[in-house]
Amino acid sequence: MNYKIAVLNGDGIGPEIVAETIKVLDKAGEKFGHKFEYVQGYLGGESIDKYGVPLSDETIQVCSESDAILLGAIGGPKWDNIEPEKRPERGLLAIRKELGVYTNLRPAILFKSLKSASPLKEEIIGDGLDVMIVRELTGGLYFGHREYSDEKAFDTLPYTRAEIERIAKKAFEIAKLRNKKLTSVDKHNVLDTSKLWRKVVEEISKDYPEVEVSHMYVDNAAMQLIANPRQFDVILTENMFGDILSDEASMLTGSLGMLPSASLGDGKVGLYEPSHGSAPDIAGKNIANPIATILSAVMMLRYSFNLQKEADAIEKAVEKVLEAGFRTADIYTDGMKKVGTDEMGTEIANRI
């Protein structure tokens, strides 16, 4: 089959990690007889430089005419001091909103051979940690009414019942296919939106009697993720809590460079990007870890193209490369073979 993928390199390490992902996708395509066609779009800083805006109509069109979107990461110091509406990050929020991808899946999975790369003790991290964070992506604080003056500024955190219902249903559906345990994370003791969130999640849970549901305050959840991460299976939470908790959870897997993501809606096009940012501190040095992006492409094969054996083959190749001791700097531990971004991509592609 032929698949058309919109590619948005973005900024910083974006082009480096996307190049390795394409290398891996092409190898999988070759092996299983698929053709991946890539169409270039522009997002964030690169789009500001090209079009003067962080997301252009041209790129929206390229994305909506594709079967899926592969994104590197956006942002960087070059664009940090421009007006808020024109920042690279606004382009990312706009594309998520435009595509209606309200479900952001961020799976924190520990590869066995990376146990020693996690800062947590082995007895806490255990064997085979696998937590799925389901983050609401197109509502809440990121999209609420906001105002700024040099004397006073505010952001608002709105959620409608419908927005909570649809993400809660997705999370319960996912939990049903996993260990049937869902922890909804909120700040019910303080926020009205959390009051509605908890009420709606409770209501939806009645349709999923096989899933055990519990509620946890976000501050406690931040602590529990470190103290006892294995208690979690599916974590359901709102936009900003999910942003923060997913970066935290990434360290359970060894590095932020290991955490992929899939952003899905009810429409045709899914957006696949690593959970991390453009890492300007290491950009252009060929040291970034491409695995989060490669695993995001695995999610693309699974969720957008239904190519299960192809997805398994890439995932297995990542596992084999890690077992063989290859490590980028962020997951390096003594005695392993340190490799650059491109070598990591090549080693993975060679094992498909």
Ligand SMILES: NC(=O)c1ccc[n+]([C@@H]2O[C@H](COP(=O)([O-])OP(=O)(O)OC[C@H]3O[C@@H](n4cnc5c(N)ncnc54)[C@H](O)[C@@H]3O)[C@@H](O)[C@H]2O)c1
């Ligand atoms: N989805 C996105 O595009 C996205 C996500 C987060 C941040 N950002 C943007 O990225 C820029 C930098 O933000 P930041 O520094 O807070 O977050 P960041 O995620 O870019 O980096 C945080 C730390 O993790 C490291 N890191 C990140 N990805 C890595 C990888 N693949 N391999 C090895 N190390 C990696 C970085 O070197 C840095 O030390 C900002 O402009 C921010 O707005 C974009």
Ligand SMILES: CC(C)[C@H](C(=O)O)[C@@H](O)C(=O)O
């Ligand atoms: C860059 C920023 C807008 C973005 C977010 O907060 O969603 C990022 O941190 C992420 O996790 O994808």
Ligand SMILES: [Mg+2]
């Ligand atoms: Mg983030």
